[in-house]
Amino acid sequence: MSPFPSSAPRAEEWRHLRLTVEDHVATVTLARPDKLNALTFGAYADLRDLLAQLSREREVRALVLGGEGRGFCSGGDVDDIIGATLAMDTAQLLDFNRMTGQVVRAIRECPFPVVAAVHGVAAGAGAVLALAADFRVADPSARFSFLFTKVGLSGGDMGAAYLLPRVVGLGHATRLLMLGEPVRAPEAERIGLLSELTEEGRADVRAAELARRLADGPALAYAQTKALLTAELDMPLAASVELDAATQALLMNGEDYAEFHAAFTEKRPPKWRGR
Numbered sequence: 001m002s003p004f005p006s007s008a009p010r011a012e013e014w015r016h017l018r019l020t021v022e023d024h025v026a027t028v029t030l031a032r033p034d035k036l037n038a039l040t041f042g043a044y045a046d047l048r049d050l051l052a053q054l055s056r057e058r059e060v061r062a063l064v065l066g067g068e069g070r071g072f073c074s075g076g077d078v079d080d081i082i083g084a085t086l087a088m089d090t091a092q093l094l095d096f097n098r099m100t101g102q103v104v105r106a107i108r109e110c111p112f113p114v115v116a117a118v119h120g121v122a123a124g125a126g127a128v129l130a131l132a133a134d135f136r137v138a139d140p141s142a143r144f145s146f147l148f149t150k151v152g153l154s155g156g157d158m159g160a161a162y163l164l165p166r167v168v169g170l171g172h173a174t175r176l177l178m179l180g181e182p183v184r185a186p187e188a189e190r191i192g193l194l195s196e197l198t199e200e201g202r203a204d205v206r207a208a209e210l211a212r213r214l215a216d217g218p219a220l221a222y223a224q225t226k227a228l229l230t231a232e233l234d235m236p237l238a239a240s241v242e243l244d245a246a247t248q249a250l251l252m253n254g255e256d257y258a259e260f261h262a263a264f265t266e267k268r269p270p271k272w273r274g275r
């Protein structure tokens with residue numbers, strides 16, 4: 001995402017989520033606990049615009065995405081979204097579905113790692129938000145459900161048919177997206193959907209610890225690694241190694257690379273600057 005701002009004012013408050021930023025770590029909390037953090041049109045738009053804003057400002061080096069209350073996110077609100085979409089024409093429906101995809105792209109394309117802290121339910125769009133994150137840390141009670149076929153829609157929603165096979169393989173992705181059955185945390189760990197399975201009630205803590213570790217590390221190296229992981233998913237090997245070579249040449253000209261050598265020589269920890 002471009003770091004160059006437009007003339008639009010910076011948003012200081014977000015109606016559909018809660019944001020805190022402390023020492024380069026952002027914590028974004030979906031905040032509709034009475035509805036299991038079900039997403040509304042405004043929540044999708046806020047997530048899209050917040051990620052763009054944080055990406056432009058370049059202050060954040062890691063982000064934790066979590067949910068308030070009993071679960072992570074139960075997906076799109078049945079009344080506020082499904083009910084409303086029944087009255088929309090095709091052009092309006094296309095605009096809405098493109099917006100939900102823009103949220104996933106924003107998670108994948110922002111220049112900092114995103115850690116999803118999952119407890120309780122992560123269903124429908126909530127499961128895809130977690131899937132789009134770079135890391136998924138979950139309590140044993142967490143369960144993921146890609147419910148789209150259960151409401152009569154394609155399981156390939158919001159990029160799920162692109163991302164999920166690349167995380168868990170085509171066989172598991174076919175089962176999860178077609179049947180829409182819940183996958184509890186122990187199985188999610190077994191098939192590779194989780195980065196870490198924590199003790200009960202510890203997902204938020206462990207996600208914050210991981211975000212802290214990432215924020216304290218070489219931010220530019222992490223940003224470029226994330227960009228390459230996304231860009232090279234569909235590249236032939238020749239294009240991938242060429243892109244790797246160009247990226248490494250740029251980073252070898254950076255301050256962090258020189259800092260590592262100085263720290264190694266002086267027998268001290270590196271002081272990463274993200275440059």
